[in-house]
Structures are given as structure tokens and as C-alpha cells.
Amino acid sequence: MSTLRIPRLRSTPLEARPVISESSGVRRLLVGASLAFLLLFLFLPLLAVFASALGKGVSAYLATFSQPDTRAAIRLTLVATAWAVPLNLGFGLAAAWSVAKFHFPGKSLLVTLIDLPLAISPVVSGLVYILVYGLHGWLGSWLAGHGVKVIFATPGIVMVTVFVTVPYVARELIPLMQAQGTEDEEAALTLGAGGWQTFFRVTLPSVRWALLYGVTLCTARAMGEFGAVSVVSGHIRGRTNTMALQVEILYNEYQHVGAFTVASLLAGLALVSLAVKTYIEWRGTHQPEVGS
Amino acid sequence: MSITVDRISKTFGDFKALDDISLEVPANQLVALLGPSGSGKTTLLRILAGLDRPDPGSGAIRFQEEDVVGRRVQDRRVGFVFQHYALFRHMTVFENVAFGLRVRPRSHRPSPADIRDRVHRLLRLVQLDGLADRNPAQLSGGQRQRVALARALAVRPRVLLLDEPFGALDAQVRKQLRSWLRELHREIKVTSVFVTHDQDEALEVADQVVVMNAGRIEQVGTPDAVFHGPATEFVMNFLGEVNVFEGTCDGEQVSLASLCLEAGGTDPLHGPAAARIFIRPHELDLAMTPPPGGSLPGRVEAVNSAGPAVRLVLRVEEGVQVVAGVSQDRFRELNIRCGDQVHLIPRRWRVFPAREREETVVWNPV
Numbered sequence: 001m002s003t004l005r006i007p008r009l010r011s012t013p014l015e016a017r018p019v020i021s022e023s024s025g026v027r028r029l030l031v032g033a034s035l036a037f038l039l040l041f042l043f044l045p046l047l048a049v050f051a052s053a054l055g056k057g058v059s060a061y062l063a064t065f066s067q068p069d070t071r072a073a074i075r076l077t078l079v080a081t082a083w084a085v086p087l088n089l090g091f092g093l094a095a096a097w098s099v100a101k102f103h104f105p106g107k108s109l110l111v112t113l114i115d116l117p118l119a120i121s122p123v124v125s126g127l128v129y130i131l132v133y134g135l136h137g138w139l140g141s142w143l144a145g146h147g148v149k150v151i152f153a154t155p156g157i158v159m160v161t162v163f164v165t166v167p168y169v170a171r172e173l174i175p176l177m178q179a180q181g182t183e184d185e186e187a188a189l190t191l192g193a194g195g196w197q198t199f200f201r202v203t204l205p206s207v208r209w210a211l212l213y214g215v216t217l218c219t220a221r222a223m224g225e226f227g228a229v230s231v232v233s234g235h236i237r238g239r240t241n242t243m244a245l246q247v248e249i250l251y252n253e254y255q256h257v258g259a260f261t262v263a264s265l266l267a268g269l270a271l272v273s274l275a276v277k278t279y280i281e282w283r284g285t286h287q288p289e290v291g292s
Numbered sequence: 293m294s295i296t297v298d299r300i301s302k303t304f305g306d307f308k309a310l311d312d313i314s315l316e317v318p319a320n321q322l323v324a325l326l327g328p329s330g331s332g333k334t335t336l337l338r339i340l341a342g343l344d345r346p347d348p349g350s351g352a353i354r355f356q357e358e359d360v361v362g363r364r365v366q367d368r369r370v371g372f373v374f375q376h377y378a379l380f381r382h383m384t385v386f387e388n389v390a391f392g393l394r395v396r397p398r399s400h401r402p403s404p405a406d407i408r409d410r411v412h413r414l415l416r417l418v419q420l421d422g423l424a425d426r427n428p429a430q431l432s433g434g435q436r437q438r439v440a441l442a443r444a445l446a447v448r449p450r451v452l453l454l455d456e457p458f459g460a461l462d463a464q465v466r467k468q469l470r471s472w473l474r475e476l477h478r479e480i481k482v483t484s485v486f487v488t489h490d491q492d493e494a495l496e497v498a499d500q501v502v503v504m505n506a507g508r509i510e511q512v513g514t515p516d517a518v519f520h521g522p523a524t525e526f527v528m529n530f531l532g533e534v535n536v537f538e539g540t541c542d543g544e545q546v547s548l549a550s551l552c553l554e555a556g557g558t559d560p561l562h563g564p565a566a567a568r569i570f571i572r573p574h575e576l577d578l579a580m581t582p583p584p585g586g587s588l589p590g591r592v593e594a595v596n597s598a599g600p601a602v603r604l605v606l607r608v609e610e611g612v613q614v615v616a617g618v619s620q621d622r623f624r625e626l627n628i629r630c631g632d633q634v635h636l637i638p639r640r641w642r643v644f645p646a647r648e649r650e651e652t653v654v655w656n657p658v
Contacts, residue, residue, distance in 0.1 A: 183378035186343050187440075189365040190372040191392035191447055201395065205382040 053260035064261040072238040073246035080161040084222040092169025100177035114170045126231025152234030160228040165218045172214035213280045220273035293450045294319040299351030309335040311507040320481045324494035327504035333487045341370045371444030375456040377436040379428040386424040392447035414442040434465040454486035541567035550586040555643045566646035573617035575640040587635035
């Protein structure tokens, strides 16, 4: 998210219309096509989720949440998210700080590595963890010898969730902190502030909206992750199933109401994240963080 | 509080930003570090503040008697004003100015009432008292820089350091702020060093001008002294537009075309040798007929009379272009037109021995 804004013209006089402007027919066609596409591919499926979830009434909907397996899945998702978000918050801040404020060898490698989880298929991420931490993996047998179970257990699920959500906070912060430079911090130092005072009073507040934005995206992704988690989970009911996995299991067992109920919860959380994200974007542009 | 810079060097990789610099800034003076980009002026300022460290093994920086090289930025008590203001965007004007007081350890922190008093006094000083509750984004560039100055002064700095303070402002605002800074300094009298690449700014505002080039100091002096008595070709070139002629020096005199100019001045030359003659545009007079004392004939190629003086571009016989500046009255009196053949008469000039051209970057503001 860049908050550097380019001043926009307030109005375009008729004679000054850009030459690339389309005729009204073409414009209507384009807008119509986009809306139809969104309706068909996004809105209808989303509506279907809630419709199916509530298809047998509210009591059936609520009954799903009293199932112990479903509750366990929700709890596990929350646990994974509760680990992934703070860890990535800390990592994102540290990485963005070092990339934006210092010069060091391997800087561009670090920036590239941060993007890796976005480029790589989640299934591959999961498989890599099995290769390293699985029973026959590099560290797996040693860990098993010490009574630590990573794969097919909560630690593995937390770890892959952390892995797939690594980019979200760091990528929001790096461009912003690079654009802001180090002058504010230097100003704070000349005014007598210590290192921590500078961080909490100057650096952190100046990136707060980007940070919140990154955290929101990170949360949404952590809760919704399916592929990587599916590989390391082992699908043990009531123990290693997250919400996303629980949806699949219920669906495969023809428990449509249950499947869609859990799915609606996930979709609802996604919609809330979206609302929060939009609000933060709006705040971000109405209180520019990078001065003109 | 005087500042002494004693043999300071700074190297970035292979680049020598400061080459064994020594400088004395007398207490309560306003000193300009003037030079082209890359001359080391900002590096020197940042080293004074403690934002950069000099090369290990180089000399001392003393505030009065105290060597501050080992001191952290926070402990030096300097006020620093940045070119791009560096105001804290998420704080109001009031909070920006109060920042330096609020971050003090509790035992040294003024009471909230004292802070309020002091901030409002400073905002009155920079003439922004009504804007205490604004955000920096709601201020103009000139206002922002005044807030930055108030913020720097809030901690009662021992020295005030300004890094191209007006560099990001419009020409008109810049001029206003210049004379305002001059006035303000007369009032608060804190030892101040400001960096600029604008010679007009340095000459107008400063008590002393330090001309820097390629990591070294070329000349230190009052604006008058450096402008009228430039010590080197570089200073001559940098302090304003100048015409350069190649001539021959024979003892006390330099010959240029049919002219015989006295080589006297600060740098007498001995024996016949190649010399360079520097003449500023306003030091050239024009005549339509050859004057008795000899002259430099030339043809008028362009005339620009929009301005306080009329600027003429002429081509002299050797194919060299020369710029002359004459007053509007003189211009009308002579009735000069493009294409006219005229005679140039130098009224003042400076002669430097023609050496191998030094590898200097001369920055020519348009």
C-alpha cells in the first residue's frame, strides 16, 4: 500500500476530455461485463454459502457449533492464528526496519525470500515441512527422540501457518518505511529521545495504518489457509483439523449444513477482514503517512 | 558556544567526503557552509550533530572546550533542522514542538504547564501561535520549516545546525525566510551553522561564509571578503557568473587583446606566464567607439532586458562568448541592438595564474 498520492484533477472540462475516452456504449458494455463477471464468480457462490448454511433453519445452523469436532477445529484455527499473527508482526517490523534503515549484504535476498511463500504453492510448503520435520525427515527423528511431535500435530500446523503468512506484514511495511527514510528518527535523536522512545513515539505511529493493514491480511490468510495445513495435519478429528479442513471433511461426509455452516463462519471472518481493510485504507488515504 | 573542528576526515568507501578539515565557528555567529553537491558540507554538518561519525583516528570536535566526538547525538544538545522538515506527521504542531521536552527523563522533564508555556512562546517566536493544533500536513512548506525550527529550539540547543533549510521551498518563500532567519538569529543569538548551495543565500544571511569544494575548505571569510576577494578560482567561479579569459602575464601586467590590465591584487605573478583573467558581467562596461585605453571588441548576439540589469551575450573576436550586465539607463543611453559591434571595457578583474584545470565541479545555478 503506497500512500504517496498524486493530485487528481477535480473536474475535466468537456473540451479537455482525454482522447482515449470511450463512447458511452463501450463504457456501458465494459462496466456491465465486469459486474456480470463478479456476480457469477464471486457474489453468487458467496450467497450460496450462506443460503446452504441456513437452508435447514437457524437451529440446525447453531447445532453445528455444538459438535465437539467443529469446536476443536475452531479452537485450533484460533490457536494457529494467535501464533502466526504476533510472530509475523514482530518479524515484519524487524525485517522492514532492517531493510529500510540499514545497508547490509544480502538485503535483496532477504526481500526476495520474504516473497517466497506467495510464489510457492501451499502444498509444496506443507511437503517441505514434512521433509524436514516428518518422522523420516532431517530433524524429525531427533525431535521424536525427544518426545516432540511436529507433523500431524499442532506445532506443525502453527509452523506452516506462520510460513504462509510471512509476507503480509513485512510487505506492507517495507515500501512505506523506505519511502519515509530515517530523517524522522534522526530528528527524534537530536531532540534527545532514546532508541526505544524513538521507536514507540516516532517510528511505530508513523506506520500504524500499514501495520494494521498487514495484520488484517495476515489474520485472514492464517484463518483461511488450507493447502499447506492439509498436508501437515493428518486430519485427525478433533485434534489436527482446522476450520478449513473441517469444512472439507463435513462436505465429504455429506453433512452439507455443517460444512456450509463452518464455511459461512470462515466467509464471515473474511468479510469482516475486508471491511477492516477498507476502513484502514480509507484512514490511510485521509491521513497521509508520507507528507507531500 | 564556539565550535572547533580540528582535523576531521570522513570517507565513504573510496570517496573522501571530508579531507582533513579544520574550522573555527565563533560563538553566537551565523555561519554558512557553501559548496556544490558532493563538496562535503552536509557531511560536516551531520558530523557536528553526531548523526555521522568522523573516520576513526581523525581529530576533535569541540563545543567550547568540550570534545564531543565520543558523545551520542542525544547528549550533544544540538538543534537540527532538516531540508525536508522531518516533522512527525502523526503529531500536531504543538506536540512536535513539545517532543524534545516530553522525552526527557522524569527528573528533568518540565511540568505540563511549563511545557505548554514554552511551546507557545516558541510558536510566537516563529509566528505560528494560532496553528498549534494543526497537523503538519495542513501547513505550507514555509510554515513547516518554522515549526521544525521551533522544535529544534525547544530543547535550548547549544548550537543550531540547519541542513539546506530553505532548499525545498519556492523562490519567494525562500527569500522571505532568509531575512526572517537573519532577524531571528539576531534575537536568539545561538551559534548556528547552515548548509546551502545557493551563494545568494549564504552571502545574504551569514556572518561568515565557508566555501567548500571536494571535501576541503577553499576559503573562510565574511560575505564581503569572499565575494570581493576570492582566494581561488573555484571561489571566484562559485560565487556568481564570471567570464574567464586566457591572457599572458608579464610581471605586473596582463595583456588581453589590445588591453593591458594590472595583474596586482592579492596574488602577484612573477615573470611572463599564462594567466587567467576573471571578470564578472557587471564589471564590464560597453562603448560604441573604441576607447583610448584599449578594449575588447565584440558583437552583440543576444539581449535580455527583463530584469534589474540588462544582460548581453557577446561574441569577442577570438570566438569566445562573454556575458555583460549593464544598467537599464546605460543600455538605453548606448542604444544597443542585437548584431551591433561594441567595445568591452573591464572596470574590475582578478588574475589567477593559469594552472592545469583543477578537477572541480562547478555548480551553476540557472
